[in-house]
Amino acid sequence: MLLIGLAMERGLIRHFYKRTHAEQILVTFGLAIVIQEIIKANFGANPIPTSAPDIVAGSANIGTFLGLGDAIVYPWWRLIYLTFSLMILGGVFAFLQFTTFGMVVRAGMHDRDMVNLLGINVERRFTIVFGLAAVVAGLAGVMYAPILPPDYHIGMDFLVLSFVVVVVGGMGSLGGAVAAGFLLGILQSFASMNEIKSLFPGIDQIIIYLVAVVILLVRPRGLMGRKGVMED
Amino acid sequence: MNIMKSEIGMMVVFTIVILTMPLWLAPIGAGYPDLLQKFAIFGLFAIGYNILFGLTGYLSFGHAAFLGIGSYAAVWSFKLLTMNVLPAILFGVVCSGIFAFCIGYVSLRRSGIYFSILTLAFAQMSYNLAYSVLTPITNGETGLQLTINDPRILDAAVTSATGLPSTTLFGLSMSGYSGFYFCAVVLIIGFFIALRISRSPFGLVLKGIKSNQTRMKYTGFNTRPYMITAFVISGMYAGLAGSLMAVTDPLAGAERMQWTASGEVVLMTILGGAGTLVGPVLGAGLIKYFENIFSAFNDKSLHELFSFLPEILENGVVAIIRPFVGEGWHLMLGLLFMLIIIFLPGGVMKGIDRIKTKFGSKSEKPAEQSE
Numbered sequence: 001m002l003l004i005g006l007a008m009e010r011g012l013i014r015h016f017y018k019r020t021h022a023e024q025i026l027v028t029f030g031l032a033i034v035i036q037e038i039i040k041a042n043f044g045a046n047p048i049p050t051s052a053p054d055i056v057a058g059s060a061n062i063g064t065f066l067g068l069g070d071a072i073v074y075p076w077w078r079l080i081y082l083t084f085s086l087m088i089l090g091g092v093f094a095f096l097q098f099t100t101f102g103m104v105v106r107a108g109m110h111d112r113d114m115v116n117l118l119g120i121n122v123e124r125r126f127t128i129v130f131g132l133a134a135v136v137a138g139l140a141g142v143m144y145a146p147i148l149p150p151d152y153h154i155g156m157d158f159l160v161l162s163f164v165v166v167v168v169g170g171m172g173s174l175g176g177a178v179a180a181g182f183l184l185g186i187l188q189s190f191a192s193m194n195e196i197k198s199l200f201p202g203i204d205q206i207i208i209y210l211v212a213v214v215i216l217l218v219r220p221r222g223l224m225g226r227k228g229v230m231e232d
Numbered sequence: 233m234n235i236m237k238s239e240i241g242m243m244v245v246f247t248i249v250i251l252t253m254p255l256w257l258a259p260i261g262a263g264y265p266d267l268l269q270k271f272a273i274f275g276l277f278a279i280g281y282n283i284l285f286g287l288t289g290y291l292s293f294g295h296a297a298f299l300g301i302g303s304y305a306a307v308w309s310f311k312l313l314t315m316n317v318l319p320a321i322l323f324g325v326v327c328s329g330i331f332a333f334c335i336g337y338v339s340l341r342r343s344g345i346y347f348s349i350l351t352l353a354f355a356q357m358s359y360n361l362a363y364s365v366l367t368p369i370t371n372g373e374t375g376l377q378l379t380i381n382d383p384r385i386l387d388a389a390v391t392s393a394t395g396l397p398s399t400t401l402f403g404l405s406m407s408g409y410s411g412f413y414f415c416a417v418v419l420i421i422g423f424f425i426a427l428r429i430s431r432s433p434f435g436l437v438l439k440g441i442k443s444n445q446t447r448m449k450y451t452g453f454n455t456r457p458y459m460i461t462a463f464v465i466s467g468m469y470a471g472l473a474g475s476l477m478a479v480t481d482p483l484a485g486a487e488r489m490q491w492t493a494s495g496e497v498v499l500m501t502i503l504g505g506a507g508t509l510v511g512p513v514l515g516a517g518l519i520k521y522f523e524n525i526f527s528a529f530n531d532k533s534l535h536e537l538f539s540f541l542p543e544i545l546e547n548g549v550v551a552i553i554r555p556f557v558g559e560g561w562h563l564m565l566g567l568l569f570m571l572i573i574i575f576l577p578g579g580v581m582k583g584i585d586r587i588k589t590k591f592g593s594k595s596e597k598p599a600e601q602s603e
Contacts, residue, residue, distance in 0.1 A: 004412070025291075025348075026498065026499075026502060026569075026573055027573045027574065029495065030566045030567075030569040030573065031566070031570060032566075033565065033566030033569070034563055034566035034567055034570065036566075037563035037566060038563065043293075050285065067295040130525055145315035158490055160352065160356065163349070163352075164349060164352070164353065167345065167346065167349045168349075171345075192462075205357075205361060205363070206356075206357040206360050206361060206365050207359035209352075209354070209356050209357045209360075210357065212349065212350075212353045213338070213350055213353050216342060216346055216350055217338065217341060217342075217350075220342060220346065221566065229438075
C-alpha cells in the first residue's frame with residue numbers, strides 16, 4: 001500500500017496541488033474508477049468471503065468478565081479490531097504531533113511556500129504522508145475483511161462516508177475526524193434501535209447526513225477545523 | 233466562423249445538429265431512439281448543471297436528487313391526472329424547483345467543499361428516504377410504476393381505454409422517434425434559455441461570483457439571491473430531465489438519486505467543458521455513447537472488428553482491448569476522464585479551441601470559450 005500510495009502521489013496527485021479542490025476531487029474520483037475496474041478484472045465481481053484467523057474466532061464473554069452476567073457477548077475479532085484501530089490512531093496522532101516530521105507537515109498544510117522557503121522539501125514529505133494515508137486505509141481494509149466480505153466496490157461505499165466524516169470533523173484535524181467518526185457511528189447505532197425507529201421512522205437512514213448538515217451549518221469549518229486550512 | 237457568435241446562428245446550427253442526430257449518428261451505431269433520447273435527456277441535465285457549476289463554480293454533488301424528484305413527480309402526474317406529458321413535465325419542474333429552493337437555501341450558506349458536502353448529504357438523505365420510509369410515495373425498491381387502476385382523473389373523462397396506456401402528447405405516442413423528437417425539442421428550448429441566461433446581466437453576475445465572490449460583494453452585489461436563483465434554475469433543469477426520463481419510460485426508481493448519478497453529471501460537464509454551452513451536451517452524449525456502445529462489445533464482436541488483421545495480431549489486439557470494453561467500460565471511462573482532467577482541464581470544448589488556434593484558422597477568437 002505504501003508503494004502504491006507513493007506511486008500515485010508522484011505520478012498524479014502532486015500535479016494537482018496547484019489546481020482547485022474540485023479538480024483534485026474529480027481526478028482522484030476518476031482514478032478510483034480505474035483502480036476499481038482493474039480490481040474487478042483481476043478478482044471478479046463477487047465478494048470474497050474471508051474469515052478471521054482461527055485463533056481469534058468465536059466471541060468474548062465480556063458480561064461475565066465484568067461481572068454483569070452473560071448477556072453481553074462480543075466477537076473477539078471486533079475487539080481486536082477496536083484495539084488495533086485505537087493503536088493506529090495513537091500512532092498517527094503521535095507521529096503528526098510529536099515528531100519534527102509531523103510538525104513540518106502541519107506547517108506545510110498552513111503555508112507550504114513559507115516552509116519551502118525555509119529550505120525544507122515539503123513536496124517529499126507530502127508524498128510520504130500520502131503514502132501513509134494509503135497504508136492506514138489499506139490496514140483498515142485488511143482488518144475489516146472478516147467483518148464484511150470485500151468486493152470490488154467496497155471502496156465506493158466507504159468513500160462518501162469517510163468524506164463526510166472528515167469534513168464534519170474539520171479539515172486538517174485528526175482529533176476532529178476521530179470525534180466525528182465516533183459521533184456519527186454511535187448516532188447511527190442509536191438511530192437503528194427499534195424504540196427510536198418507531199418514534200421517527202426512517203431516522204436510521206438519514207441520521208448521518210442530517211447531523212452532518214446541522215454541524216456544518218452551526219460550525220462552518222466542521223467540529224474542530226482550524227482557520228486557514230482548506231479555505232477557498 | 234462568425235456564425236457561432238450570433239445567437240440566432242448558433243441556435244440554428246444547434247437545432248439542425250440535434251434534429252438530424254438520427255441521420256449522422258447512424259453510421260457509428262448510435263442511431264436508435266432509445267440512445268438518442270438518453271442523449272437529449274442527459275444533455276439537458278448537464279446544461280442545467282452547467283448553469284450552476286460552470287457559471288458560478290459551485291460544485292454540487294447532489295444534483296441527482298432533483299432528477300429523481302422530477303421523475304417521481306412526473307410519474308405521479310401520469311398516475312393521477314393524465315397521460316399527457318405536458319402536465320407531467322410542468323409538475324416535475326415545479327416540484328424539483330421547490331426542492332432546489334429549500335436545499336439551496338440551506339446549502340448556499342457555505343461555499344467550496346462544504347457546499348459540496350451539504351448537497352451530497354441532502355441528496356443521500358432523499359435517496360435513503362425514497363428507498364425506505366417514503367415507500368407509499370416512491371414505492372421503494374421496486375420503483376414507481378403505472379398500474380391499470382390509477383385514477384387519471386382527466387383521462388377518465390375522455391377515454392375509457394383498457395390496458396396500460398402509454399405516455400402521449402395530445403394523442404401522439406411518446407415512444408421511439410416521436411419520443412426522441414419531443415426530447416430534442418425540449419433540449420433545444422432548454423439550450424436557448426441557457427444561452428440567454430449566460431449572456432444576460434444575470435449570467436454575468438454569476439460569472440463574477442465564480443471569479444471573485446468577495447469582490448462582487450464589495451461592488452455592492454448581494455450575491456446570495458443570485459446564487460439561489462442559479463441553484464433553483466439548475467435544479468429545475470434536472471427536474472425537467474427527470475420528468476423526460478419518466479416520459480420516455482414511465483417508471484421512477486430511487487437509484488436515480490444516488491450519489492453516483494450525481495457524479496455522472498459532474499463527469500459529463502467536466503468532460504465536455506464546464507462553463508461552455510455546448511460542452512455539457514457533448515459530454516453527456518459522449519458518456520452515454522460509450523456506455524451503450526462499448527458495453528455492448530464482447531469477444532466475438534471484437535474479433536469480427538479486427539478480423540482484417542493477421543491472426544496473431546488480431547488476438548493480441550483483442551486481448552489488449554478486451555478489458556476496456558464490455559463489462560469493463562468503466563475502466564475506459566475512468567481513464568478517459570483522468571486524461572481529460574490532466575491534459576485538457578477545460579474539457580473537450582477547450583481542446584477543440586486549442587486545435588483551432590494551433591492551426592491558425594481564421595476565427596479571430598475561440599468562439600465558445602467562457603460562455
